[in-house]
Amino acid sequence: MHTLSLNELAAGLKARKFSSRELTQHYLGRIAERDGALNSYVTVTPEIALAQADAADARLARGEAGLLTGIPLAQKDIFCTEGVRTACGSKMLDKFIAPYDATIVKKLHAEAGMVLLGKLNMDEFAMGSSNETSWYGPVKNPWDLSRVPGGSSGGSVACVAAGLAPVATATDTGGSIRQPAAFTNLTGIKPTYGRVSRYGMIAFASSLDQAGVVARSTEDAALVLQAMSGFDALDSTSIERPVDDLVGGLGASIKGLKIGLPKEYFAAGMAPGVRARVEEAIAQLQALGAEVREISLPNAPLSVPTYYVVAPAEASSNLARFDGVRYGHRSAEARTLEELYKKSRGEGFGAEVQRRIMIGTYVLSHGYYDAYYLQAQKVRKLIYEDFKRAYETVDVILAPTTTGTAFKFGENSDDPVAMYLNDIYTIAANLAGIPAMSLPCGFSEGLPVGFQLMGNYFDEGRLLNVAHQYQLATDFHRATPKGF
Amino acid sequence: MTIPAGWEAVIGLEVHCQLLTKTKIFSGASTTYGAEPNTQADAVTLGLPGVLPVLNREAVTFAVKFGLSVDAKIAETCVFARKHYFYPDLPKGYQISQYELPIVEHGHLDIEVDGVSKRIGITRAHLEEDAGKSLHEAFHGATGIDLNRAGTPLIEIVSEPDIRNSAEAVAYLKKLHQLVVALGVCDGNMQEGSFRCDANVSVRRGPDAPFGTRTETKNINSFRYVQQAIDYEIERQIEVIESGGKINQETRLFNPDTGETRAMRSKENANDYRYFPDPDLLPVVVTEADKERIRASMPELPAAKKARFESQYGLSAYDANLLTSETALADYYETVVKASGAEAKTCANWVTGDLLASLNKSGKSIEESPISATQLAGLVARIADKTISGKIAKDVFEAMLAGEGDADAIIKAKGLVQITDEGAIASAIDAIIAANPQQLADYRAGKDKLFGFFVGQAMKATQGKANPEALNRILKEKLAG
Numbered sequence: 001m002h003t004l005s006l007n008e009l010a011a012g013l014k015a016r017k018f019s020s021r022e023l024t025q026h027y028l029g030r031i032a033e034r035d036g037a038l039n040s041y042v043t044v045t046p047e048i049a050l051a052q053a054d055a056a057d058a059r060l061a062r063g064e065a066g067l068l069t070g071i072p073l074a075q076k077d078i079f080c081t082e083g084v085r086t087a088c089g090s091k092m093l094d095k096f097i098a099p100y101d102a103t104i105v106k107k108l109h110a111e112a113g114m115v116l117l118g119k120l121n122m123d124e125f126a127m128g129s130s131n132e133t134s135w136y137g138p139v140k141n142p143w144d145l146s147r148v149p150g151g152s153s154g155g156s157v158a159c160v161a162a163g164l165a166p167v168a169t170a171t172d173t174g175g176s177i178r179q180p181a182a183f184t185n186l187t188g189i190k191p192t193y194g195r196v197s198r199y200g201m202i203a204f205a206s207s208l209d210q211a212g213v214v215a216r217s218t219e220d221a222a223l224v225l226q227a228m229s230g231f232d233a234l235d236s237t238s239i240e241r242p243v244d245d246l247v248g249g250l251g252a253s254i255k256g257l258k259i260g261l262p263k264e265y266f267a268a269g270m271a272p273g274v275r276a277r278v279e280e281a282i283a284q285l286q287a288l289g290a291e292v293r294e295i296s297l298p299n300a301p302l303s304v305p306t307y308y309v310v311a312p313a314e315a316s317s318n319l320a321r322f323d324g325v326r327y328g329h330r331s332a333e334a335r336t337l338e339e340l341y342k343k344s345r346g347e348g349f350g351a352e353v354q355r356r357i358m359i360g361t362y363v364l365s366h367g368y369y370d371a372y373y374l375q376a377q378k379v380r381k382l383i384y385e386d387f388k389r390a391y392e393t394v395d396v397i398l399a400p401t402t403t404g405t406a407f408k409f410g411e412n413s414d415d416p417v418a419m420y421l422n423d424i425y426t427i428a429a430n431l432a433g434i435p436a437m438s439l440p441c442g443f444s445e446g447l448p449v450g451f452q453l454m455g456n457y458f459d460e461g462r463l464l465n466v467a468h469q470y471q472l473a474t475d476f477h478r479a480t481p482k483g484f
Numbered sequence: 485m486t487i488p489a490g491w492e493a494v495i496g497l498e499v500h501c502q503l504l505t506k507t508k509i510f511s512g513a514s515t516t517y518g519a520e521p522n523t524q525a526d527a528v529t530l531g532l533p534g535v536l537p538v539l540n541r542e543a544v545t546f547a548v549k550f551g552l553s554v555d556a557k558i559a560e561t562c563v564f565a566r567k568h569y570f571y572p573d574l575p576k577g578y579q580i581s582q583y584e585l586p587i588v589e590h591g592h593l594d595i596e597v598d599g600v601s602k603r604i605g606i607t608r609a610h611l612e613e614d615a616g617k618s619l620h621e622a623f624h625g626a627t628g629i630d631l632n633r634a635g636t637p638l639i640e641i642v643s644e645p646d647i648r649n650s651a652e653a654v655a656y657l658k659k660l661h662q663l664v665v666a667l668g669v670c671d672g673n674m675q676e677g678s679f680r681c682d683a684n685v686s687v688r689r690g691p692d693a694p695f696g697t698r699t700e701t702k703n704i705n706s707f708r709y710v711q712q713a714i715d716y717e718i719e720r721q722i723e724v725i726e727s728g729g730k731i732n733q734e735t736r737l738f739n740p741d742t743g744e745t746r747a748m749r750s751k752e753n754a755n756d757y758r759y760f761p762d763p764d765l766l767p768v769v770v771t772e773a774d775k776e777r778i779r780a781s782m783p784e785l786p787a788a789k790k791a792r793f794e795s796q797y798g799l800s801a802y803d804a805n806l807l808t809s810e811t812a813l814a815d816y817y818e819t820v821v822k823a824s825g826a827e828a829k830t831c832a833n834w835v836t837g838d839l840l841a842s843l844n845k846s847g848k849s850i851e852e853s854p855i856s857a858t859q860l861a862g863l864v865a866r867i868a869d870k871t872i873s874g875k876i877a878k879d880v881f882e883a884m885l886a887g888e889g890d891a892d893a894i895i896k897a898k899g900l901v902q903i904t905d906e907g908a909i910a911s912a913i914d915a916i917i918a919a920n921p922q923q924l925a926d927y928r929a930g931k932d933k934l935f936g937f938f939v940g941q942a943m944k945a946t947q948g949k950a951n952p953e954a955l956n957r958i959l960k961e962k963l964a965g
Contacts, residue, residue, distance in 0.1 A: 080534045093533065100527055102534060200534040207763035235536050236765050314763055317566050320577025321531045325629070341570050364568075364758035373760060 001026050002163035003480070006071055006220045009166060013060055013070045020060065020070030024053040024115050027072050031117065031164050034484065037145060040159040042077050042136045043085050044118035052115045059113055068227055069113030074165035076156050077119035078126055079211075080200040081105050084116075088202045089124040089134040089152075092322050092329045092348035102200020103232045104169065104211055112227040117165050120155030124350045125319065126176055126204045128152050129422040132413050133352040141184060142481040143447055147406040150180030156214045157184040162484035167215045167224050171201060173208045174307055175401075175426025178438035181214050182401035182450025185440045185479055187221050187467065188214040191460050193433035194239035196225075197232030203318040205311040206237075208430040217477055218439065218467040222246040225460065244461040250468040255289030257466065260394030262297040265425055271404040273444025278400045278451045281441035281470070285398070288469055295394060297386040302379050303427040308420055309363050309376035310431070315353075316360025322348060355416065384432045391456040396466055398453055400425050401438040405447035425452060435460045439467045440476040448479075485715040487649060492691055493718045494698070495647035497710075498682040499660060500638050501670045502614065503546045509613050509637035510537030510580065517676050521619075521630035529635045531575030536764050539564075543637035544768055546669040547587045547611050548778045550639060553667055553785055554606050556591025561769050564611070564762045569755045572629050573616035581640075583759040586610035587768070588639075593663070594787070595655040604656050605644030614638050633677075639669075645684070645695070650714040654707050657681060659786075666786050666811045674705050681710055685717040687725065696721070697731040701745050704738050713738040716745055789814055797821065797828035806836050813850045816857045823861030826868035834864055838881055855884050863891035873952055876900050904951045909942075910958050912950070916941045917962060927963055938963065 001023060004012065012018050028046050035041050049072065056070035080086045080098035082105075087093040101110070108114045123133040131139040131154025139154035141147040142162040149158045153170035157180040160168050170177045172190035181188030190212040201211055211228065215221040229243040261282070270278075286292055324330035324344030331343030349357070363372035390397060403424065412419040429436035434457060438450040455463035471477050487493055508515055511528035528535045551558045565583035588609035595602055616634035618627050641660065647653050661679055664670040671678050686698035699721070701713045716738075721731050735754075736745040784792070786808050793804035793814070807817045813835075820831045839860060843853055863880055866872050872880065872895055883894045895901060903909060916938060917924055927934040938959055943950060 080532075086533070088533070096533070098534075099532070198534075199536050202533040203764075205763075234538060236538050237536075237763075313760060317568060317578055317758070317760070320568060320570070321533070321575060323570060323572075323577055325572045326530060326575065327532070337572070361758065364760055366756045366758075369758075369760070 002030060002166070004166075005217060006068070006166060006215075006223050009071050010067050014065070020053040020056040020115060021050060023070065024049050024072050024117070027117055027165060031159075034162060035159070035164055038140050038142060038158045038162055038164070039137050040121055040139050040155040040162070040164060041074065041118045042087060042089075042121045042155070045084055045116055048084070049115050049117050052109060052113075056113045056115060066112055068108075068223060070115065072115040072117045072166055073108060073224070074117045074120050074156070074159055074168045075105065076122055076153055076169050076171060078122060078171055078202045079105050079169060080202070081116065081119065084119060086119065086202070087136070088126070089122040089136060090348065090350070090353070091135040094135065094329065096327055098200075100200065103197035103234060104228045105200060107228055107230075108169070108224070114227075120153075120159060120168060122155055123152035123176075124353050125202070125315070126152040126171055126173055126209075127315070127352050127356055129175070129179060129419055130407070130409075130412065131155070131180075132409065133350055135350060138409060141406050142484050143184060144406065147408055147447070148183070150183035150402075150406065152176040153180050153188075153214065157181055157186050157188070160184075160214050160216060161186055161481060163480065164484075167213060167220050169211060169224075169228070170214045171204075171209060171211050172426075172430065173204050173210075174311060174430050175423040177212045177214060178401050178426050178436060178450070178452060179422060181438045182440075182452075183406040183448060185448035185450075185477065185481075186214045186216060187218050187437065187439045187471075187477060188212065189221050189225060189437035189460070189464070190429065190435065191225060191229065192239070192435045192458050193430075194237050195243075195435070195458065195460065196228050197230070197235045197238050199232055199234040203314075205314040206318060207314060208307075208311060210430070218464055218471050219247070219250060221437075222250060222464045222468070225464075229460075239458075241458065244458070246461050246464055249461040250465050252465050252469075253289065254285070254466055254469045257285075257290040257396070258394045259285060259290050259292045260295035260390055260397045261292060262300060262390070262397060262399060263294050264297055264300040265399035269403055269424070270400055271444065274400055274402065274404060274449050277442040277444060277449040281451045282398060284473060285466070285470060288473060290466075292398075293394065295390050295397070297383075297390060297397075297428065299379065299382040299386050300428050303383060303431060304420060304424055306376045306379045306383065306431060307423070307427045308359065309372050310380065312356040312360035313363050313373050314360070316357045316364065319349070319353070319357055324348070352416075380431050383428055387428075387432045387434055387454075387456075396453050396455050396459075396463060398451060401450040401452040405444050405449060429454050433457070435463055437463055437467060439470065440479075441474070442476050443479075485650060485718070487718060488722060490689060491722055492688055492693075493648055493714075494645045494686050494688060494695055495649070495653055495714060496645040496684040497643045497647065497653060497656060498684070499641040499657070500614075500680045500682075501550075501641060501664050502678040503543050503637040503639060503669055504671055505540055505542045505546065505637050507540055508635035509540050509543045509611065510635055513635065515636050517673075519632055521628070521632060523632065525616075525631040525634065529575065529631055531577075537580060537762070539765060539768065540637065543611055544587065544770065545778055546637070546667075547609065547639050548770060548775060549667050549669055549782055550609060550641070550664060551588035551591060552775065552779055552782065553663055554588075554591030554593055556588045556606060556609070558770055558775055559585060559587050559589065560771070561585065561767045562587040562611075563767050564765045565759045566762050567757045567759055569757060571615070571618075572627060573618045573631070573634065575616070575631060575634055579613060579615065580762055580765070581612035582610035585767075587770070593656060593659055595652065595659050597651050597655050602646075602652065604646045604652075607642045607644050609639045609641040612638050612640060650711040650718075653683065653714055654711050657707055657710060662786050662809060666783060668783065674707075677705060680705050683710060683714055683717070685714055685721070686731070687718055687721045696725075697733050699731065699734055699736050699745075701736045701738050702748070709738060709740055712743045713745055716743060720745070783811065797832070799828065799832055803832045803836055807832065810850060816850055816853070819857035820861045820864060823858050824864040824868065826861075826864045830867065831861075831864055834860060838878070842885055854887065855881075859884060859890055866891050866895060870902055870904060870951060871895065872900055872902050873948070875952075876902065876948055900949060902951050903946050903949045904954060906954055906958060909946070909950050909955055910962070912945045913938075913942055913955075913959055913962050916945060924963070928965065935959070935963070
């Protein structure tokens with residue numbers, strides 16, 4: 001059952017080949033048996049899952065089921081789920097039971113009827129590119145257990161790649177959906193900023209954070225993204241605009257589609273194995289009728305430094321609420337108010353989170369604000385304008401997702417800058433707020449390689465269709481890791 | 485207090501004014517004062533992980549109303565910013581406020597001190613959320629946090645340093661208070677902290693000297709305390725400088741028990757607030773159409789009302805000022821005028837005289853008056869139509885105050901209708917003249933003062949009900965012989 005697509009699962013449920021309870025139990029069994037090797041779940045929720053499965057079976061019996069009703073899903077542990085621990089990969093929130101549901105949790109479970117299998121491991125507060133910063137320990141890559149799954153959505157990709165969930169939610173602030181999807185042979189999409197509500201998603205960098213999906217195919221991703229998307233009055237940055245029919249739009253031909261290849265993304269720095277696979281993907285799309293042309297995004301090389309000013313600045317502010325006063329970790333050693341803050345935060349946050357709070361505090365400080373934060377906002381505008389100009393001549397932009405394949409544990413963890421450079425191809429889409437996705441295009445030395453498609457604002461439908469046409473012509477995305 | 489010769493004080497005020505919205509500025513939690521601690525703290529107020537602010541547009545409308553009322557510029561686009569500091573009653577570790585782009589800028593308010601008017605500039609007014617409250621009493625060795633107030637909308641109104649003494653400061657505050665209450669944007673309750681003031685004070689050697697170093701005295705919550713705190717600060721600063729010392733730029737606290745201020749924290753220990761635009765909130769746009777719609781919904785402002793009372797009702801500046809000091813009082817007065825049909829001046833005398841005196845005595849507000857405006861109008865109408873004399877009216881007023889009913893009922897029950905039948909008055913006078921031949925003789929011999937004696941006797945005989953004007957005239961005729 002765990003190799004079936006979401007459409008196949010939906011058909012099976014509808015035809016009563018299996019019940020949602022049976023399907024859920026199958027996944028719960030696989031998690032119990034196999035997740036010990038991966039550490040992708042931090043909390044498994046069998047009671048909630050079975051109750052939701054029974055409710056889904058009842059809906060199916062009454063003929064009131066939607067397409068996703070009864071299909072299990074796992075949530076990145078960054079989304080608040082009422083009555084369930086929501087720890088965000090941090091000791092700070094190890095004992096935090098969320099008293100409310102995030103909007104997307106409501107949409108996917110209460111409305112669409114999906115079954116919550118559990119909460120997924122991640123880099124602490126989504127800060128990391130390898131899942132090594134999680135307080136719950138690193139997640140392993142099912143393709144090679146000595147390698148990282150990428151981050152921050154490491155738990156999301158590992159469990160879907162290993163068949164421990166049919167599909168999972170994820171979030172992307174600087175590449176946290178696309179880079180791990182590329183490292184684990186999955187399809188992952190980060191929609192336009194404002195397309196999916198951020199209410200109930202624990203904030204890292206508010207102007208960059210966007211929720212999305214990781215799945216085993218574009219079709220699966222489109223189904224779940226459709227159910228997550230839409231305006232939410234509880235999120236002032238969510239966009240009041242109808243959601244396109246993402247699934248219905250998957251059949252269109254891509255003949256004459258104009259694909260831009262930004263020369264800055266194909267400069268030196270990419271591993272030869274990655275370059276070869278991405279070039280083959282370009283050739284494949286040309287074979288399907290797409291026209292390819294070189295474009296320039298001149299300010300793209302400024303993405304990483306810009307991001308590492310903006311994101312830590314917002315993070316230092318967003319994480320100020322974790323003070324040990326109302327919820328979260330409170331130091332037992334504190335004797336004064338100042339100690340309460342210093343010790344609770346010192347003990348509750350890991351090294352990477354503390355590093356980013358320090359950077360963020362610095363760039364917002366009196367006397368430095370203009371030189372760093374304001375300057376970064378100006379560059380951000382230039383990056384946004386680059387994309388705007390590019391979409392006047394091309395329909396989608398194609399680029400590598402990562403410079404290399406999944407790296408080994410510890411390989412980058414002593415050098416923060418080397419780690420930050422992992423996000424070099426993915427960050428610009430977050431700074432500009434455009435939709436972007438990664439999808440598999442083969443292997444290099446046995447490890448998955450992905451390529452990236454970036455679309456114009458609210459052009460998720462077109463992006464998904466291009467990816468779907470590619471996946472109809474290829475079967476890289478069907479490969480699964482041995483042993484899972 | 486008089487400021488010593490050779491010195492000048494420079495004062496600027498920051499007023500925090502809680503807006504009368506039903507719900508908080510960024511969430512649907514109620515803003516009602518006095519609820520059980522933390523019962524009005526929803527997920528957004530608590531700053532739970534993942535929650536987001538959503539702006540209450542009513543708060544924007546109120547801020548615009550204020551801005552328009554002080555002839556300020558309303559920003560077409562204003563921006564919320566985060567102001568960071570750690571304190572247990574500040575749930576998110578930052579306050580959502582406005583920094584570089586406030587909603588209101590460049591306004592002014594005209595005040596009057598000892599008959600001299602002066603224009604005080606309003607630098608800006610910005611929207612922000614209030615913090616919660618830390619309760620240090622009643623928790624042994626611990627601090628209680630009540631977040632009911634957290635997230636209540638405020639406008640912080642910042643004046644130019646145009647104020648030169650505590651009397652001007654109090655006049656400005658009272659004017660501002662009257663204005664925000666009249667606008668209906670604030671309940672003005674200083675006791676409950678709905679209207680609080682921070683005073684920036686410095687001194688210098690005369691108007692041409694450069695500004696001195698200022699201190700900021702925080703959270704002063706009565707007009708009298710503002711006067712005390714400013715006077716204390718001026719005196720203290722002059723003393724420090726004259727004895728060779730220097731003023732530290734610092735935040736000070738006012739102690740109402742001693743009337744003194746004391747240093748709380750110096751500039752060196754001041755927070756670096758790390759302001760930056762709040763990425764969770766979009767810039768707020770106020771269009772010309774919004775402004776016009778809001779302007780049309782505004783009540784008549786105190787200054788305009790005062791001018792109208794003078795021209796429409798022919799009142800003195802003093803009476804007009806007094807009657808327009810509160811919207812409820814002005815409304816009361818206008819109801820009396822309309823319902824009584826009497827002369828506006830007579831109505832003003834009754835409202836500012838007997839009514840306000842009785843309210844003052846019983847410590848009641850105009851809203852709590854035991855005599856309603858229509859009731860008082862009923863009384864004034866009976867004077868106007870000469871049913872009763874002004875003198876009798878005083879007794880009827882007392883009876884109304886005692887709850888004995890409307891003027892007409894009291895006049896009827898007590899038989900107080902004025903005698904206007906001149907025949908009846910004349911026969912009463914005839915009887916008195918007949919009974920007092922000696923006095924009559926003396927009067928006719930030139931003792932004019934005895935006229936009062938005859939008036940008194942006649943009033944007594946008619947139980948005070950004789951129409952005074954008719955009585956005077958007839959008496960004069962008869963005495964003349």
